[in-house]
Amino acid sequence: MLEDKNTQRTSLESLGEFALIKHLTQHFELIHDSSLKGIGDDAAVLDFKGLKTVISTDLLVEGVHFDLSYVPLKHLGYKSVIVNLSDIYAMNAKATQITVSVAVSNRFGLEALEEFYAGVAMACKLYEVDLVGGDTTSSTKGMLISVTAIGVAEEKDIIYRKGAKPNDLLVVSGDLGGPYLGLQVLEREKEVFKVNPASQPDLEPYQYIVERQLKPEARKDIIALLEKLDVKPTAMIDISDGLSSEILHLCEQSEVGCNLFEDKIPLDPTVISTAEEFKMDSTMIALSGGEEYELLFTIDQKDFDKIKGNPDLTVIGHMTEKKEGAHLVTRANTKIPIQAQGWNSFSE
């Protein structure tokens, strides 16, 4: 799992930029009718025939957003795509195309980029999106990745952050806190490895949370589920920066308040046991951890029966009048104001 320093390394200069792009992208096929022209001209050409286009971009920087000493490049390629697709699904749109741009220093060889693109290809295949372009360049230090995801939706179906009303129910998909604790485990193993390179990390007990960190999924399935259940959320956002931060975005843009119930927050047993081991509070981790790429949304109370009992969806609170503010209602039934404690790449 830790970076293998002995793999073969073909220098990128020996190939040249055009041969490199061709080599990396040759196996990508276009599956959408809307992809009129993909890679190979000055720009891609798309046609959504009167539907609305939804676009989202992320920039990932080595040392800030990822650490290659424990993130395999294939996983990084996969995750770089997933985090963008998640934003498209959070608009209740269908993701259809991506562009991928990379800058690498001379530390990286062809084999490293092949690994990265294998992860990109896996995500494209699983989520049915076309790779239609990108850019490739060098950097003086480290790796930078920018992915743009493009999606499509009918105007009436698009869900913004702003539509929540007082008394709407607050719902989250999946469970929270896993990716953050998975990262803590990986960081700990990295320190052990530094001291004793011969050590073999035993990640078995942490498999679920390490996978949640290294190989997150975007909730395309939840978008399909909501459609099947005939539930249209009133507001929606994906959880990248932590539950509390995302709740505050919904509250601010919808001009409402919120009561979030501590005892309702969905936690995997591995999250509870690992939080105990690290002497951390699992509620705090669920509030501030981030990188779950779960969907957080509000629904009208009349839709409660349609989602009730679904194992992938948990009602964790309800919206209130704005003047009531946003609060966590603890197990002890005290009310604590929700603060944004999401991870901010500018904070350190």
Ligand code: ADP
């Ligand atoms: P330009 O000089 O106009 O930027 P490039 O030579 O960089 O053109 O790109 C040629 C084609 O290859 C374009 O279609 C571009 O979108 C695509 N491309 C370049 N780099 C990548 C990449 N890393 N991943 C996917 N497509 C790429």
Ligand code: MG
């Ligand atoms: Mg270019």
